[in-house]
Amino acid sequence: MPGRARLRLNRRSLLLAGAPFLLSRAHAEPAATPSSGVQPDWLGVYWGALAFYGSIPLEDIVPPPPKPHVDLDDRTPFGAAFSIREQAGATMVWSRITAGPMETPEAGETLRFGIPIGGLAPLIDSDAKPAPRSATLTVRPDSLGTEALFSYADGSFWRRHFNVRFTPDGAQMIVWVFDAAGTRARTWRGSAVRQPAYDGRGPT
Numbered sequence: 001m002p003g004r005a006r007l008r009l010n011r012r013s014l015l016l017a018g019a020p021f022l023l024s025r026a027h028a029e030p031a032a033t034p035s036s037g038v039q040p041d042w043l044g045v046y047w048g049a050l051a052f053y054g055s056i057p058l059e060d061i062v063p064p065p066p067k068p069h070v071d072l073d074d075r076t077p078f079g080a081a082f083s084i085r086e087q088a089g090a091t092m093v094w095s096r097i098t099a100g101p102m103e104t105p106e107a108g109e110t111l112r113f114g115i116p117i118g119g120l121a122p123l124i125d126s127d128a129k130p131a132p133r134s135a136t137l138t139v140r141p142d143s144l145g146t147e148a149l150f151s152y153a154d155g156s157f158w159r160r161h162f163n164v165r166f167t168p169d170g171a172q173m174i175v176w177v178f179d180a181a182g183t184r185a186r187t188w189r190g191s192a193v194r195q196p197a198y199d200g201r202g203p204t
Contacts, residue, residue, distance in 0.1 A: 037116050037139040038091055039166075043084050046164075046171055048192025050097070051077040056176075056185045073186065080173060080190060081108070082164065084144065089115055090124055091137060093146055095162060100188060101177050102160050105129055111146060113137035123148075133157070142166055170194045 052073040078099035085092040096108035109128030113121040116139045123135035132148035145163035152158070159178040164171040170193040176185045 037119060038084065038086060038144065042144065042166055043086065044197070045081065045083040045195045046192035047079075047081045047195060048170065048173060048190055049077040050080045050100070050173060050175060050188040050190035051075055052100075053187045053189040056187065069184075071186075077190065080192065082162075082173075082192065091116075091121060091139075093137065093144075097175075100175075101158070101186075102162075102175060111135050111137075111148065113146075164192070167191075 052071070052075045055069065055071050055073075057069070078097075080095075080097050082093065082095040085094075091113045092110055093113070094108050094110045095104060096106075097104050109126065111126050111128065111132070112124045113135075114124050115121060116137060119139050121137040121139070123132065123137075126132060126135070130150055132150050135146055135148040138145045138147070143163060143165040145161060147159065147161050149157055149159050161174075161176040161178075163174045163176075165174075170191060173188075173190045173192055175188040177187075178185045
């Protein structure tokens with residue numbers, strides 16, 4: 001199947017997967033809490049796509065290995081969506097990723113954070129499978145990001161960073177996934193468009 005057709009199918013699947021989430025948002029998003037650092041125009045739902053970008057070695061190897069690492073990850077774009085809400089003094093970050101090592105269930109995952117202090121907020125609770133062992137929200141003047149630590153059954157772990165830098169009509173997305181050994185990070189990049197305020201109709 002041509003890449004463009006596959007991307008259209010992935011985006012259509014993403015729209016359908018996001019329907020339960022969107023249908024539960026029948027009212028306008030509440031205003032951002034001034035003390036949170038989250039800007040009011042960041043609130044809402046964003047749809048887009050990610051694609052594998054490359055890997056970053058996290059340790060210097062001297063002498064260089066005779067067979068340098070080669071990235072074999074599939075570079076086909078896949079669907080990604082997220083939303084930002086504020087509720088009862090907490091910041092809610094929902095995400096839905098349709099492929100890759102950070103793929104979420106169809107309903108997506110929600111991380112709920114407290115009020116940021118110095119730009120950092122701790123995880124209060126989550127609706128995610130698997131649930132992260134810990135997570136942190138970082139808020140900057142033009143961006144927002146989450147760092148979450150997940151465990152494998154054997155006791156090892158992997159760490160995921162999800163960062164969005166806001167633009168006039170959406171956001172630039174970057175995802176880092178650190179391996180269990182902590183020696184390499186793989187990165188995915190993409191963009192998302194902010195969706196119009198929900199008007200009571202399902203996605204078409």
